[in-house]
Amino acid sequence: MSIASVWTVLAVQASGAGAGEGAGTGATGILKGLAAYGFWGYLVAALLGFAILFGIASALPILFTWAERRVSGRMQQRWGPNRVGPFGLIQALADGIKLMFKEDIIPAKADKLLFMVAPGIVLAGMLSAFALIPLSDSAVVVDTPLGVYLITALLSLEVIGVIMAGWASNNKWSLFGAMREAAQMVSYEIPFGLCILLAVVSYGTLSLREMSLAQAGGFLNVGNWLIFHNPLFALPAALIFFIAALANTKRAPFDLPEAESELVSGFHTEYSGLRFSFFFLEEYASMFVISVILIAMYLGGWNLPFVPGSAMTGSFGAELLAVLSMLFKAFVLVFVMIWIRWTLPRIRIDQVMSLCYKYLTPIAFVCLIGTCWWELST
Amino acid sequence: MTTGGRIQEHMAGGGEREFVLDVRTQDMEINMGPQHPSTHGVLRVVIRADGEVLTKATPHMGYIHRCAEKIAENVNYDQFVPYTDRYDYLAAMNNNLGYALVVEKAAELEVAPRATWIRMMVAELNRIGSHLIAFGTYGMDIGAFTPFLYGFREREWMMSLFEKLCGARLTYSYVFPGGIANDVPPGWLDELKRFCDVFEKKWVEYDKLLTRNKIFIERTKDVGVIPSGMALDYGLTGPCLRGSGVRYDLREAQPYLFYDQVSFDVPVGIGEVGTQGDCWDRYYVRMIEMLQSVRILRQCIERCEKDTTPGEIKGNRKKTLRVPATEAYVGVENPRGELGHYLISDGTDHPYRLKVRGPSFCNLSVLEELLPGTMIADAVAIIGSIDIVLGEVDR
Numbered sequence: 200m201s202i203a204s205v206w207t208v209l210a211v212q213a214s215g216a217g218a219g220e221g222a223g224t225g226a227t228g229i230l231k232g233l234a235a236y237g238f239w240g241y242l243v244a245a246l247l248g249f250a251i252l253f254g255i256a257s258a259l260p261i262l263f264t265w266a267e268r269r270v271s272g273r274m275q276q277r278w279g280p281n282r283v284g285p286f287g288l289i290q291a292l293a294d295g296i297k298l299m300f301k302e303d304i305i306p307a308k309a310d311k312l313l314f315m316v317a318p319g320i321v322l323a324g325m326l327s328a329f330a331l332i333p334l335s336d337s338a339v340v341v342d343t344p345l346g347v348y349l350i351t352a353l354l355s356l357e358v359i360g361v362i363m364a365g366w367a368s369n370n371k372w373s374l375f376g377a378m379r380e381a382a383q384m385v386s387y388e389i390p391f392g393l394c395i396l397l398a399v400v401s402y403g404t405l406s407l408r409e410m411s412l413a414q415a416g417g418f419l420n421v422g423n424w425l426i427f428h429n430p431l432f433a434l435p436a437a438l439i440f441f442i443a444a445l446a447n448t449k450r451a452p453f454d455l456p457e458a459e460s461e462l463v464s465g466f467h468t469e470y471s472g473l474r475f476s477f478f479f480l481e482e483y484a485s486m487f488v489i490s491v492i493l494i495a496m497y498l499g500g501w502n503l504p505f506v507p508g509s510a511m512t513g514s515f516g517a518e519l520l521a522v523l524s525m526l527f528k529a530f531v532l533v534f535v536m537i538w539i540r541w542t543l544p545r546i547r548i549d550q551v552m553s554l555c556y557k558y559l560t561p562i563a564f565v566c567l568i569g570t571c572w573w574e575l576s577t
Numbered sequence: 578m579t580t581g582g583r584i585q586e587h588m589a590g591g592g593e594r595e596f597v598l599d600v601r602t603q604d605m606e607i608n609m610g611p612q613h614p615s616t617h618g619v620l621r622v623v624i625r626a627d628g629e630v631l632t633k634a635t636p637h638m639g640y641i642h643r644c645a646e647k648i649a650e651n652v653n654y655d656q657f658v659p660y661t662d663r664y665d666y667l668a669a670m671n672n673n674l675g676y677a678l679v680v681e682k683a684a685e686l687e688v689a690p691r692a693t694w695i696r697m698m699v700a701e702l703n704r705i706g707s708h709l710i711a712f713g714t715y716g717m718d719i720g721a722f723t724p725f726l727y728g729f730r731e732r733e734w735m736m737s738l739f740e741k742l743c744g745a746r747l748t749y750s751y752v753f754p755g756g757i758a759n760d761v762p763p764g765w766l767d768e769l770k771r772f773c774d775v776f777e778k779k780w781v782e783y784d785k786l787l788t789r790n791k792i793f794i795e796r797t798k799d800v801g802v803i804p805s806g807m808a809l810d811y812g813l814t815g816p817c818l819r820g821s822g823v824r825y826d827l828r829e830a831q832p833y834l835f836y837d838q839v840s841f842d843v844p845v846g847i848g849e850v851g852t853q854g855d856c857w858d859r860y861y862v863r864m865i866e867m868l869q870s871v872r873i874l875r876q877c878i879e880r881c882e883k884d885t886t887p888g889e890i891k892g893n894r895k896k897t898l899r900v901p902a903t904e905a906y907v908g909v910e911n912p913r914g915e916l917g918h919y920l921i922s923d924g925t926d927h928p929y930r931l932k933v934r935g936p937s938f939c940n941l942s943v944l945e946e947l948l949p950g951t952m953i954a955d956a957v958a959i960i961g962s963i964d965i966v967l968g969e970v971d972r
Contacts (some may be wrong), residue, residue, distance in 0.1 A: 273724040276724075371605060372607070451720065452719070458720065460615040460719075461615065461957050463614060541722065543725050544719040544721035544787070544790060544793045545721075546792055546795075546796070547953065
């Protein structure tokens with residue numbers, strides 16, 4: 200988690216340096232202001248930023264686990280949690296508290312250091328990625344020119360943690376899960392990356408915030424959304440990105456690394472208590488992060504139909520509307536992920552690979568080349 | 578786990594020299610079970626895996642052996658009925674029936690027609706319940722959780738029907754030598770009719786949700802193919818045998834009860850989506866059998882209402898059951914295959930020896946030949962498609 204703080208410091212520095220590009224509002228503005236007070240200002244800003252990030256990053260998974268359990272309950276003709284709090288909303292919190300008080304078991308023959316560090320690495324990559332996603336024009340902690348490039352790198356950090364967890368557990372099922380995760384992540388990075396490239400080619404920027412800004416306007420204010428602006432190539436690319444995102448977040452039907460019926464629990468078989476909850480937290484947080492990336496690149500960012508782009512930036516109310524719009528879109532995508540998980544069976548590992556290399560990657564390539572042609576010809 | 582690599586050189590077909598890096602890795606030996614989510618109980622399969630591919634698999638059983646056959650020699654005939662519930666606990670009615678039939682054959686007991694019709698009803702209803710579990714858990718093995726709860730929804734109704742009939746939901750002890758425990762309660766047959774109507778509609782849901790799912794088909798077709806010869810060699814029975822295309826169903830081949838008076842089809846695997854005898858075929862045979870059971874149920878209800886009067890369930894059995902010294906074998910078609918009871922009696926009130934031939938036990942034997950060469954995920958699919966109940970493997 201210290202990585203997150205470090206990133207926040209870097210971020211504040213970066214945005215402090217480029218303060219000319221528009222005065223931020225809300226949290227970002229305060230952080231930028233603090234950064235003007237030298238080292239101690241940076242430190243306070245970093246801690247504050249980390250606290251805010253950690254709050255968001257842990258509150259969202261709580262909401263998503265609740266949604267997952269309620270939605271799956273609905274789909275399976277049962278209730279799901281409905282006792283703790285209104286509609287069972289606090290259930291995930293109760294579970295979290297339970298996990299916190301459980302004994303933290305480290306297997307006797309495990310590699311202790313790696314075993315303890317692995318969940319931290321998994322979570323740290325995810326939390327740092329949170330700092331980079333834009334929820335509105337100014338609701339972005341770090342707006343580096345590297346943008347989506349950095350996010351991809353941070354998201355890939357997870358696989359290292361998972362392999363460490365699988366190896367350190369000294370459990371053959373965990374090792375299987377870790378190897379599957381490695382193979383799957385490395386493979387799906389390719390279509391994932393190609394689809395990101397497509398968006399980069401279209402907008403000429405790596406910054407997700409600028410991509411979202413560029414999608415304002417057009418017919419009914421949806422005409423400039425990438426999937427409508429360039430439907431022939433961007434629409435299949437958005438679908439491929441979504442499938443690759445499912446694979447990257449280890450969601451069904453790509454949940455092979457933790458395939459319950461095959462590998463007991465996969466790489467986190469030996470984990471318990473708080474360390475287990477880190478993996479859990481990471482999965483749900485990454486669902487959100489990846490949804491936001493997809494929205495920012497393809498689905499119009501925070502722009503809404505019929506609402507002119509100028510009404511989504513500038514004042515505090517406009518920014519709030521943008522954040523809400525972004526959250527709404529992300530929740531819809533997360534809902535689709537949940538829906539898929541409770542409907543489809545799991546794919547076999549060789550089918551996962553052939554899907555990636557035989558279908559997704561070539562189609563993504565065609566889309567990318569097509570988009571280059573499209574951008575050059577229009 | 579590389580143990581060293583060296584470059585090998587050999588001539589390729591076109592006369593070109595070809596270099597191959599010969600990297601050998603060690604196989605990994607893993608215990609799948611007895612505490613594993615998808616071995617359907619306490620089956621333990623010791624597998625050797627080369628990466629994801631299995632090179633050897635040895636099933637071990639016996640973790641819940643309860644000496645059912647030995648117990649039979651020490652309790653009297655009626656007292657053994659509850660023990661039969663517990664070998665295939667998903668099809669307790671069918672187990673009761675198999676045991677009751679062998680005792681009746683040895684003691685030459687007659688059963689009232691109404692009791693026979695009711696026996697057929699409970700046997701078929703329990704077959705549906707058992708296949709629903711097979712359907713649901715198979716979905717779970719493949720990774721789909723929702724079909725499991727869909728299956729349990731209808732199974733819940735089936736169990737409540739049994740609860741109304743005999744008070745128990747899982748271990749019924751309802752069918753016993755000489756007849757059945759009690760007549761059906763008023764309105765039970767009507768509810769059973771409703772169950773049949775609703776079930777056929779729900780079956781279509783299963784078909785849409787799982788059977789015709791593209792991923793499910795990809796996962797199960799051409800996997801774990803049992804050719805008909807191999808199925809016969811290993812003595813497979815039930816859906817595992819019929820999935821390989823062999824039309825052999827004891828209800829049709831050696832009709833017991835009134836199975837010769839009802840019409841039904843015996844589904845066999847034809848390789849509809851892949852090869853004949855693959856996992857999907859075995860799965861689909863079970864699905865069709867559920868519909869055939871509904872068909873039998875309807876005919877049973879009709880005949881039972883038309884031909885018999887309520888309350889006439891008494892046969893010619895005396896209260897104390899003594900079986901003359903003789904030998905008898907009766908096999909019945911359980912949801913998982915032929916459940917055979919071989920009884921040797923010595924004129925007392927308890928069996929001299931009772932041998933049980935369990936279908937799951939025999940079907941399990943094919944695993945050792947079927948698993949090598951498949952992937953771990955396939956192994957789970959194959960074990961699921963054999964549909965074993967460990968309570969009956971070990972007895």
